Amino acid sequence: MIMSQQLVVGxxxxxTNTKFGIVDRRGNIIGDGRMLTNQHEEVNGFLxxxxxxxxxxxxxxxxxxxxxxxxxxxxxGNYYTGNIEYAPNLRWKGVxxxxxxxxxxxxxxxxxxxxxxxxxxxxxxxxxxxxMKDFIVITLGTGVGSGIVANGQLxxxxxxxxxxxxxxxxxxxxxxxxxxxxxxxxxxxxSATGVTNTALEFLAERPDTPSIMREHSKEEINSxxxxxAAMKGDPLAMEVYEFTGKILGEALANxxxxxxxxxxxxxxxxxxxxDLIMKPVREHMEQNLLPIFQNKVKLLFSExxxxxxxxxGASALAWEMKD
Amino acid sequence: MIMSQQLVVGxxxxxTNTKFGIVDRRGNIIGDGRMLTNQHEEVNGFLxxxxxxxxxxxxxxxxxxxxxxxxxxxxxGNYYTGNIEYAPNLRWKGVxxxxxxxxxxxxxxxxxxxxxxxxxxxxxxxxxxxxMKDFIVITLGTGVGSGIVANGQLxxxxxxxxxxxxxxxxxxxxxxxxxxxxxxxxxxxxSATGVTNTALEFLAERPDTPSIMREHSKEEINSxxxxxAAMKGDPLAMEVYEFTGKILGEALANxxxxxxxxxxxxxxxxxxxxDLIMKPVREHMEQNLLPIFQNKVKLLFSExxxxxxxxxGASALAWEMKD
Numbered sequence: 001m002i003m004s005q006q007l008v009v010g011x012x013x014x015x016t017n018t019k020f021g022i023v024d025r026r027g028n029i030i031g032d033g034r035m036l037t038n039q040h041e042e043v044n045g046f047l048x049x050x051x052x053x054x055x056x057x058x059x060x061x062x063x064x065x066x067x068x069x070x071x072x073x074x075x076x077g078n079y080y081t082g083n084i085e086y087a088p089n090l091r092w093k094g095v096x097x098x099x100x101x102x103x104x105x106x107x108x109x110x111x112x113x114x115x116x117x118x119x120x121x122x123x124x125x126x127x128x129x130x131x132m133k134d135f136i137v138i139t140l141g142t143g144v145g146s147g148i149v150a151n152g153q154l155x156x157x158x159x160x161x162x163x164x165x166x167x168x169x170x171x172x173x174x175x176x177x178x179x180x181x182x183x184x185x186x187x188x189x190x191s192a193t194g195v196t197n198t199a200l201e202f203l204a205e206r207p208d209t210p211s212i213m214r215e216h217s218k219e220e221i222n223s224x225x226x227x228x229a230a231m232k233g234d235p236l237a238m239e240v241y242e243f244t245g246k247i248l249g250e251a252l253a254n255x256x257x258x259x260x261x262x263x264x265x266x267x268x269x270x271x272x273x274x275d276l277i278m279k280p281v282r283e284h285m286e287q288n289l290l291p292i293f294q295n296k297v298k299l300l301f302s303e304x305x306x307x308x309x310x311x312x313g314a315s316a317l318a319w320e321m322k323d
Numbered sequence: 324m325i326m327s328q329q330l331v332v333g334x335x336x337x338x339t340n341t342k343f344g345i346v347d348r349r350g351n352i353i354g355d356g357r358m359l360t361n362q363h364e365e366v367n368g369f370l371x372x373x374x375x376x377x378x379x380x381x382x383x384x385x386x387x388x389x390x391x392x393x394x395x396x397x398x399x400g401n402y403y404t405g406n407i408e409y410a411p412n413l414r415w416k417g418v419x420x421x422x423x424x425x426x427x428x429x430x431x432x433x434x435x436x437x438x439x440x441x442x443x444x445x446x447x448x449x450x451x452x453x454x455m456k457d458f459i460v461i462t463l464g465t466g467v468g469s470g471i472v473a474n475g476q477l478x479x480x481x482x483x484x485x486x487x488x489x490x491x492x493x494x495x496x497x498x499x500x501x502x503x504x505x506x507x508x509x510x511x512x513x514s515a516t517g518v519t520n521t522a523l524e525f526l527a528e529r530p531d532t533p534s535i536m537r538e539h540s541k542e543e544i545n546s547x548x549x550x551x552a553a554m555k556g557d558p559l560a561m562e563v564y565e566f567t568g569k570i571l572g573e574a575l576a577n578x579x580x581x582x583x584x585x586x587x588x589x590x591x592x593x594x595x596x597x598d599l600i601m602k603p604v605r606e607h608m609e610q611n612l613l614p615i616f617q618n619k620v621k622l623l624f625s626e627x628x629x630x631x632x633x634x635x636g637a638s639a640l641a642w643e644m645k646d
Contacts, residue, residue, distance in 0.1 A: 076615070134485075148582070150480070151478065153473075155474065155581075157582055158455075159583055159615075161615050163580075164580040164616075167580050170495070182611065182613075254577070255581070257490050258578070259471070260479070260481060260482055260486075261480065288492055288505065290487055290503060292482075292484050296482060
C-alpha cells in the first residue's frame with residue numbers, strides 16, 4: 001500500500017532560538033514549538049531535547065507514518081552534505097552532520113540548507129513566488145541573506161553554498177563589516193546593523209541638522225528607533241532609508257543582470273518601512289538596469305507571516321525532497 | 324527505424340561576419356564557411372545566402388537526414404522565443420523570428436541564444452567545463468559577455484536574457500559606458516575598449532612616467548598595442564593589466580557569491596595576456612570572497628580554439644536540444 005503522507009516537519013535553527021513545527025501541504029502549521037539553541041554544549045543534548053518536543057507534536061498529528069520527512073534551515077547549512085559547517089553563531093564548532101543525526105533519531109528522510117535558501121523555498125511552495133520558475137528572495141534582518149531559484153530549482157552551487165548575496169561588494173573600499181572584515185558588502189549597509197551605522201554616521205557628520213534621534217544616546221539608536229523616527233517624519237531618519245534603498249536598489253540591479261528573475265521577494269525587518277525603502281530601491285534598481293530588463297522585474301514583499309516563515313521555509317525543503 | 328543523427332549545424336551571427344559549420348559529437352568541425360552579416364538589408368536575403376552555403380555543406384556531410392538540428396548564437400538572441408530582439412549592431416531592426424525562419428527554410432529544429440550563452444554550452448559540451456554542473460563563462464572581447472550554468476543547466480532567466488554580467492555595476496559612479504550610458508559597469512573596464520581607455524587615462528594622468536606607448540598617437544593605442552608593450556615589460560602597460568585584473572577579480576568574487584561555481588572559464592582577447600592579467604584577477608577575487616568560497620574556484624582559460632569557438636558554441640545548443 002502506498003501511503004500519501006500529508007505532513008512534513010520544519011526545523012529552523014537560529015543563533016538564539018530553534019523553532020519547529022508540523023506543516024501540511026497548504027502551509028498550515030498543525031503544531032509548533034521552540035527551544036533555546038545554545039543551551040546545550042553538545043549537539044547530542046540539543047537533539048535529545050528536540051526529539052522529545054517533536055515526538056509529542058508528531059503523536060498529536062497522527063503519528064510518524066503521516067510524516068514525509070524533515071526539512072531544516074540552519075546557519076552555514078550545506079544541502080549536499082547535510083552538515084552545518086563552521087557556523088560562527090552556534091556553540092557546536094566544526095562540521096556537524098545534522099541531517100544524518102536527525103535521520104537516525106527519527107527514522108525520517110532529512111534535508112538541510114541555510115535559512116535564506118529555506119526562505120526561498122517557503123515563498124516558492126506557499127508564498128509570493130508560487131508558480132514562478134525564476135526569482136530571488138532577499139532576507140533583510142540582522143544580516144542580509146538570499147536564496148536564488150532559476151529554472152524552477154534552488155541554486156546550491158557546486159559546494160552547496162551559493163546565494164551569499166549579502167556579501168557581494170557593492171561599494172569597493174566602502175564600510176567595514178565587523179563580522180567578515182570585508183569593505184563595502186551589501187550586508188554592511190542593508191542589514192539592521194547597517195541601517196543603525198548609517199544613522200550614527202549621518203548624526204555625527206551633520207551636527208547641525210535637527211533630528212528626534214538626537215534625544216537618544218548613541219547606544220540606544222537601533223533600527224527600530226530609526227524606523228519610528230522616520231514614521232514620525234524625521235528627515236534624517238527618512239534619509240537613512242533613502243540611502244539604504246539606493247544601495248540595495250543598485251545591488252538588486254546587478255542581481256537581475258545575473259539571473260533575470262521574474263520577481264525579487266524581500267523579507268524581514270527592513271521591509272516594514274514600506275514605500276520609504278521600496279521607492280528608492282525600485283528607482284535605483286531600474287536606473288541601473290540595461291533597457292532589456294527595465295520595468296519587468298516585480299519587487300514583492302514576502303507573503304509569509306514573519307512568525308511562521310522560518311518553520312514554513314524549512315518545511316518546504318521536505319516537500320521538495322525527491323522520493 | 325530510429326536514426327542516430329551524428330551531426331549538428333552551428334551558426335554564429337556577429338555584427339560583421341556570420342560563421343557556420345557542421346559539427347560532430349566530439350566537436351570536430353566537418354565543414355564550415357563564413358559570410359558578411361550586414362550585406363543584406365532584409366533578413367530574407369541573408370537567409371537565402373546562408374541557405375545556399377549551408378545546403379552545400381550539408382550535402383557534402385551526407386545529407387540533411389544526418390543533421391539533428393541547428394543551433395544559433397546571435398546578439399540579443401532570446402532562447403525562449405527564438406527571436407533576435409532589438410540587436411543594436413545588426414541592420415535588421417526590431418524583433419526577428421530567426422529560429423522559426425530557419426526551421427521553415429531547412430525543416431530542422433532550431434534553437435537560438437546569445438553568443439556568450441552559446442560559448443558556455445560550447446565549454447560544457449566540448450571544452451574546459453566538460454562534466455561540470457556549475458560554472459560561469461566570461462567572454463572578454465570587444466564587449467564582456469557571460470553564460471552561467473547552474474545545476475547542469477544554462478540560466479536563461481524568466482525572459483531569456485539572464486547572464487549580462489558585463490553590465491553589472493562594479494564601480495558605482497565610475498567610468499561612463501558609451502553604449503549603455505551606465506557608469507562603472509564591468510564592460511567599461513574589462514573589454515578591449517575598457518583596457519584602451521585605462522591606458523589612455525594612465526598616459527594622460529602621469530605625463531612624467533615613461534612608456535613606449537607614448538611613441539604612438541592616442542588614436543593608435545588599442546588593446547593589441549598595449550599587450551605588445553606589456554610583453555616588452557613596459558611598466559605602464561603592465562599596470563593597465565594590474566588595474567583591469569583587480570576590477571575583474573572583484574567582479575568575479577561577487578559572481579562566485581551568487582552561484583558558487585566550480586570554475587570560471589575566461590575566453591577572448593584579454594586572456595592572451597596570461598599571468599599578467601590572471602595573477603591580479605585571482606588575487607583580488609580571493610581577497611573579496613567569504614572564507615567558505617576561498618581557494619575553491621578554478622580559474623580556467625577556454626579550451627576551444629578561438630577561430631572555432633563561435634561555431635562550436637552555437638552547435639552545442641543543438642546537442643542540448645530536447646528531442
